[in-house]
Amino acid sequence: MSHSHAMALLGFIIAGAVAGVFYGWYAGEAATGIGWLGTLFLNALKMTIIPLIIASIISGIGSIGDIRQMGRLGGTTVAYYFATTGIAVFIGLLVVNWIQPGAGIALTQTEVPERILAKQDTGISDIFLSLISPNLIDAAAETQLLPLIVFAILFAMALTTAGDKAKPVFAVFDGINEAMMKLVIWIMHLAPVGIFALIAARLGSVGGGEQFMAEIKAVGLHVVTVLTGLLIHGVVLVLIMLFVARRGFDYLLGMARALVTAFGTASSSATLPLTMECARENKVDPKAVKFVLPLGATINMDGTALYEAAAVMFIAQAYGIELSLMQQALVFITATLAAIGAAGIPEAGLVTMVIVLTAVGLPLEGIALLLAVDWFLDRFRTTINVWGDSVGAAVIDRLT
Ligand code: ASP
DSSP, X not given: OOHHHHHHHHHHHHHHHHHHHHHHHHHGGGGGGGHHHHHHHHHHHHHHHHHHHHHHHHHHHHHHOOHHHHHHHHHHHHHHHHHHHHXXXXXXXXXXXXXXXXXXXXOOOOOOOHHHHTXXXXXXXXXXXXXXXXXXXXXXXXXXXXXXXXXXXXXXXXHHTTGXXXXXXXXXXXXXXXXXXXHHHHHHTTHHHHHHXXXXXXXXHTTSHHHHHHHHHHTHHHHHHHXXXXXXXXXXXXXXXXXXSOOOHHHHHHHHHHHHHHHHHXXXXXXXHHHHHHHHHTTOOHHIIIIIHHHHHHHOOHHHHHHHHHHHHHHHHHTTOOOOHHHHHHHHHHHHHHHHHSOSSTTHHHHHHHHHHHHTTOOGGGGGGTHHHHHHHHHHHHHHHHHHHHHHHHHHHHHO
């Protein structure tokens, strides 16, 4: 896609998002009537994900070939993920200790939803178990991306040892990848309408602007805390982009279509196809696009990690429970793991927060405090998740 074409599309996408906020705000419930347009866009994106990630990872690893270079790429990628997720959690803890959003919050006795109760026995071992699926078709049917990614990596590594026999297989996946990227460009043109509808319908489903403001006000400082933390981390990532990846602001602009889509869909997985296409247009090395971005969309979630830490501290403050430095260190570690374990789908972070709460012995009911506004904060943290992956691809491109 040419630069001017891409910028025009970005303009339409932003206009769609803004119009969606206005329409949902004022039309309220009635705005849910156009929700199907958003679903259509979302489904089109999701349709591409499974073939896209499998083909991109296999063809990406195929283009590396040399096992040592692969180790270097993998090592740098994982180091980047951990470093930035750690920074994010740290910022979350700083901001929440500074603003103290939970002090003076009235505890509500809302029911904890079934989807969270069902996860109450989730432990850290489940994160490791989620890496491998006994049934790939099952995993694909449920869009569990992580086991598919692990399989694609192992498959491609095995294939690199097969010499000449491997060549046509890699060529096939390369071709599939090219076709999928083309499809993504077509689907991208639906984004202005799709994002308009997704935002309008979501805001409409809570009853429009006034209703929404009332819900935000109930936990206002929590919202301020999370948004402040996410903003600070977003800026840190910009600095990493400038000084480590050595990219200019045009990189941010080039990734913006994916970032607005992340905001509109609240799903890093659904946004992944656009993230990959934008990075490709920004001349990020294909290896980084094909390998770093799919993996990042599922395990590198800076925004979610920051949110988990800030939200758990908020709950502790609301219950009047003082967490010691040791316990906050535990929050640091488990929030990182919970973010890795969260799938790139809407409000997944809220569910994996159970891991953090149980680690420091806080009541699960605390989650009830966050329910009303989680969908809203989810959009911002997903945007930061995708921004973290985008900067990651540029960094890995630079360093390997
Ligand atoms: N919705 C987020 C994502 O897809 C995950 C979460 O924090 O709930 O990246």
